[in-house]
Amino acid sequence: MSRRGLLSTLPALTLALFLAPVVAGLVGTWLPAFGYFPTLGGESFSLAPWAMLAAQPGLGESLRLTLLSGFLATFLAFWLTILFLAACHDGRLVLALRGVMAPLIAVPHAAVALGLAFLIAPSGWLVRLVSPWATGWELPPDLATVQDPHGLALTLGLVIKELPFLLLMTLAALGQVRAEERLAVARSLGYGPVTAWLKAVLPAVYRQIRLPVYAVLAYSLSVVDMALVLAPLTPPPLAVQVLRWFNDPDLTLRFVAAAGATLQLLVVVAGIALWRLGELTAAALGRAWIAGGARGRSGRLLRGITSGLVLGLVALAAAGVVALALWSVTRRWRYPDAWPAELSLETWARQAQDVVTFTGNTLLLGLAAAAVALLLVLGCLENEQRRGLTPSNRALWLLYVPLLVPQVAFLFGTQVLAIHAGLDATWVALVWSHLLFVLPYVFLTLGDPYRALDERYARTALCLGARPNRVFWQVKLPMLLRPVLFALAVGFAVSVTQYLPTLFAGGGRIVTLTTEAVGLSSGGDRRVIGVYAFLQALLPLLAFAAALALPRPIAQRRKLQTQPA
Amino acid sequence: MSIINLNQEHGLTLSQMEISLGEKRLLGPVSLEVPPGEVVTVMGPSGCGKSSLLAAICGTLDPALRATGRVLLNGEDISARPPEARHIGILFQDDLLFPHLSVAGNLAFGLPPAVRGRRARRERIEASLAEADMLAFYERDPMTLSGGQRARVALLRTLLSEPRALLLDEPFAKLDVALRARFRGFVFGHARAKGLPTLLVTHDPQDAADAGGPRLQIDADGHIPGGRPAGRGHRPGGVS
Numbered sequence: 001m002s003r004r005g006l007l008s009t010l011p012a013l014t015l016a017l018f019l020a021p022v023v024a025g026l027v028g029t030w031l032p033a034f035g036y037f038p039t040l041g042g043e044s045f046s047l048a049p050w051a052m053l054a055a056q057p058g059l060g061e062s063l064r065l066t067l068l069s070g071f072l073a074t075f076l077a078f079w080l081t082i083l084f085l086a087a088c089h090d091g092r093l094v095l096a097l098r099g100v101m102a103p104l105i106a107v108p109h110a111a112v113a114l115g116l117a118f119l120i121a122p123s124g125w126l127v128r129l130v131s132p133w134a135t136g137w138e139l140p141p142d143l144a145t146v147q148d149p150h151g152l153a154l155t156l157g158l159v160i161k162e163l164p165f166l167l168l169m170t171l172a173a174l175g176q177v178r179a180e181e182r183l184a185v186a187r188s189l190g191y192g193p194v195t196a197w198l199k200a201v202l203p204a205v206y207r208q209i210r211l212p213v214y215a216v217l218a219y220s221l222s223v224v225d226m227a228l229v230l231a232p233l234t235p236p237p238l239a240v241q242v243l244r245w246f247n248d249p250d251l252t253l254r255f256v257a258a259a260g261a262t263l264q265l266l267v268v269v270a271g272i273a274l275w276r277l278g279e280l281t282a283a284a285l286g287r288a289w290i291a292g293g294a295r296g297r298s299g300r301l302l303r304g305i306t307s308g309l310v311l312g313l314v315a316l317a318a319a320g321v322v323a324l325a326l327w328s329v330t331r332r333w334r335y336p337d338a339w340p341a342e343l344s345l346e347t348w349a350r351q352a353q354d355v356v357t358f359t360g361n362t363l364l365l366g367l368a369a370a371a372v373a374l375l376l377v378l379g380c381l382e383n384e385q386r387r388g389l390t391p392s393n394r395a396l397w398l399l400y401v402p403l404l405v406p407q408v409a410f411l412f413g414t415q416v417l418a419i420h421a422g423l424d425a426t427w428v429a430l431v432w433s434h435l436l437f438v439l440p441y442v443f444l445t446l447g448d449p450y451r452a453l454d455e456r457y458a459r460t461a462l463c464l465g466a467r468p469n470r471v472f473w474q475v476k477l478p479m480l481l482r483p484v485l486f487a488l489a490v491g492f493a494v495s496v497t498q499y500l501p502t503l504f505a506g507g508g509r510i511v512t513l514t515t516e517a518v519g520l521s522s523g524g525d526r527r528v529i530g531v532y533a534f535l536q537a538l539l540p541l542l543a544f545a546a547a548l549a550l551p552r553p554i555a556q557r558r559k560l561q562t563q564p565a
Numbered sequence: 566m567s568i569i570n571l572n573q574e575h576g577l578t579l580s581q582m583e584i585s586l587g588e589k590r591l592l593g594p595v596s597l598e599v600p601p602g603e604v605v606t607v608m609g610p611s612g613c614g615k616s617s618l619l620a621a622i623c624g625t626l627d628p629a630l631r632a633t634g635r636v637l638l639n640g641e642d643i644s645a646r647p648p649e650a651r652h653i654g655i656l657f658q659d660d661l662l663f664p665h666l667s668v669a670g671n672l673a674f675g676l677p678p679a680v681r682g683r684r685a686r687r688e689r690i691e692a693s694l695a696e697a698d699m700l701a702f703y704e705r706d707p708m709t710l711s712g713g714q715r716a717r718v719a720l721l722r723t724l725l726s727e728p729r730a731l732l733l734d735e736p737f738a739k740l741d742v743a744l745r746a747r748f749r750g751f752v753f754g755h756a757r758a759k760g761l762p763t764l765l766v767t768h769d770p771q772d773a774a775d776a777g778g779p780r781l782q783i784d785a786d787g788h789i790p791g792g793r794p795a796g797r798g799h800r801p802g803g804v805s
Contacts, residue, residue, distance in 0.1 A: 465726050
């Protein structure tokens with residue numbers, strides 16, 4: 001009886017665990033933004049922090065960078081995803097990409113950014129490959145290809161990172177809207193492949209991917225770790241500037257920081273509202289376009305362009321990881337050589353002690369956060385099934401809250417609370433802060449397969465005399481072993497990616513591969529950065545490989561027995 | 566409505582069973598008796614709620630639906646019991662063998678824990694397989710078996726759980742014609758030999774003819790034309 005009680009309280013507990021810190025953190029940031037922060041002598045409410053914020057030099061430029069890179073990156077990633085699928089939905093490339101999607105998404109933001117910087121910097125690998133024989137550059141050219149004044153390098157990095165995510169979410173949504181049938185109907189009415197997809201599939205599929213698109217927009221408008229590597233630093237985009245104010249030794253700047261963090265939240269809210277307005281406009285124009293009845297052409301040109309762009313971006317991401325690995329084993333690599341003059345494991349040996357510590361921290365944190373998230377998610381799903389509840393749309397929005405609210409807008413308030421609770425810089429605070437971001441992804445990954453399991457298996461087991469708990473452990477869990485392990489890997493990968501939560505909750509005392517790699521990025525030794533960033537990219541990949549390899553023995557046993565005896 | 570002997574000491578009895586969704590009645594009221602060893606057939610078009618009736622009897626009805634009325638098994642009212650305490654076995658259209666367990670593993674899942682000791686359990690499982698001429702499949706993965714073999718293992722698994730009544734939810738529908746007749750004979754033979762009251766749901770008239778027992782017809786609205794409960798040796802209206 002008490003067990004049933006525990007299970008049915010799990011959804012509420014889960015919600016509290018991962019929403020309470022966000023809400024409390026937001027409030028804890030808004031109070032100092034309006035002057036109330038007794039610890040620093042702010043006893044009454046005022047607008048002074050906002051006046052100070054407005055007077056900060058470079059604020060306008062920071063905002064411009066944020067809006068430009070955030071909107072441009074989301075717009076490009078979204079339209080490339082849509083046009084690529086419209087043009088190539090029946091091609092082999094989509095199938096091939098499906099296979100590498102998980103590892104692509106698993107490469108953490110920081111590693112993508114650092115890898116990209118290693119490639120496109122003036123002294124990067126790409127320039128080295130073509131210099132001096134093609135460019136005549138004997139010295140690195142004086143071009144701002146990274147940290148450029150318009151944030152274009154950051155935009156490129158964001159597109160590389162978000163494209164696979166949007167592709168995966170859209171591919172998953174296609175099945176839910178019965179895209180094949182819609183396409184078949186449109187094609188039989190004489191529509192070309194691209195036009196058929198855009199007119200008959202996109203309107204339905206967009207409804208399914210709206211939340212992921214908003215999450216991408218919110219992320220791009222408030223990114224910190226990628227911006228620290230790729231964006232200009234004087235002044236930096238808003239989120240980075242807010243982080244600087246929070247870390248400034250001048251404590252009065254905490255008020256400015258809190259106001260800036262609140263401004264960051266407003267930017268994201270306004271950004272999403274603006275995007276929604278764009279949706280409505282596009283829908284009106286789209287309806288008129290559909291009503292016009294134009295059939296479109298073969299779309300061969302678009303197919304060539306979009307598949308070229310997608311392949312190029314995937315190749316950049318992969319080459320970036322290779323560049324990280326190569327630099328980590330480089331002893332000497334003179335400009336403009338295309339290849340290091342001497343390879344050695346010297347850097348790895350020199351960093352060995354830190355490598356072990358930071359990798360250990362990353363592993364422990366990732367496994368703990370993923371395991372806790374998995375337990376909560378399994379409990380919620382099992383409770384949902386036993387009580388016959390149907391998942392609601394509102395619950396889905398709640399799940400997305402930590403992905404839509406900018407991290408920098410609430411982590412300060414959460415940290416203040418953690419200090420009051422004596423949790424600051426403890427493992428509990430760290431795992432908890434990661435849980436906020438790990439849990440939604442684990443839920444999104446596991447929800448569909450869990451709900452899709454034929455309920456008659458459980459019914460059969462019950463009628464054979466098994467109690468509900470035995471049915472869960474001996475029937476459902478083993479049958480769902482693959483998606484469960486996959487969700488665990490996703491959770492782990494999301495944890496490895498986290499930079500800002502680790503920084504805030506860890507109080508700088510608990511260092512992970514991510515915080516170390518990003519921390520070294522400004523002016524650090526490329527060989528050392530290579531070590532940590534490559535490891536950061538490697539861990540999630542290993543997690544996915546393990547999740548796919550572990551259930552193998554069952555499949556092998558089956559194959560063996562199917563052979564004629 | 567009519568005289569049903571609720572003190573029936575043996576067999577499965579449904580008394581005024583009704584299934585509804587909110588205010589809307591989907592099926593019933595149904596009252597019927599299934600004596601031990603007899604097969605009662607419920608026929609009706611798809612969507613009339615036949616499967617929900619079976620789910621209500623074994624206690625696995627979708628929580629969105631509500632069942633009223635009583636289910637009595639050998640004189641005991643089991644309507645309030647959880648499914649695992651009802652001792653009612655069910656077979657579906659699909660065999661639903663657990664793919665992560667071997668054939669023996671599936672059978673062991675059904676065998677009650679009261680059969681103690683590895684050796685005793687193994688012997689019971691082997692005996693049951695031997696009886697079906699399937700001893701060689703003991704260690705096999707169920708996914709490597711043919712459809713007919715899997716269907717037989719599913720029945721054995723149910724029988725090993727020592728049910729006191731058997732529900733059949735169109736278990737022959739997916740088998741090809743030749744196999745269907747054989748498996749039907751296999752199921753009915755076992756049910757009779759063990760004296761199990763058996764309730765079969767189907768829309769194949771041949772199933773009903775082979776079953777030989779009384780038939781009950783449900784129409785598309787969940788009504789039972791004639792509305793008369795089936796009693797022993799007595800055939801209600803609507804025989805197709």
